[in-house]
Amino acid sequence: MTEPWVSVEDVAAHLGVAKDSVYRWIEGKGLPAHKLGKLWKFKLSEVDVWVRAGGAVDSDDKPAPTSTRSAKRGSTR
Template sequence: MTEPWLSADDIAAHLGVTKDTVYTWIAEKGMPAHKIGRLWKFQASEVDDWVRGGAAADHDTVEG
């Protein structure tokens, strides 16, 4: 079974952030998103992996 595509509103609700934050993360932090026409679409599994990888962190440098 294939995973459904989520809208910006859906992924914002999934992550508990605003839609503006989602658009900022796409532009500035490389959040995984797919542009279909004028709309951004998301796969929750891709976004979850991206968040777990630390890419959504507030700081710009990765410690380690």
Template sequence: MSDRWVSVEEIAEYLGVSKDTVYGWIAKKDMPAHKVGRLWKFKTDEVDEWVRCGKASDDHKENEAAEPVSQKRKRAGGEKTDG
């Protein structure tokens, strides 16, 4: 199953998650997916690497999203001031 393109249903079954989880990962966690017409298709080797890098974990992007805006600005080069 590593060389052919697989569907949302197949990748969900492969990973042991629901189709809704897969769609959420595409939208929020940059899951490697390719749009073919109106269908999403996947290469299992790309998805395997994405999982191995920890990008499917619950805390991967949520920690960054939960960080206060002021902290994000400091990391990005300083806070903006009014005046």
């Protein structure tokens, strides 16, 4: 059985994001999408691979710095 093509709305619901995010990811992040006339269509398996490969991560997303404040709190100077 072949995988069905889904809409922007379906992808947004699948990922739990706004449709605007999906359009932004198509333009700037290479979200795998296929334009059929005026409509964007997707295979959810391709979208899932893209997400797992880090495609949705913003370039300015950085891990939160670890706080050394609590470690220093008990020390005396």
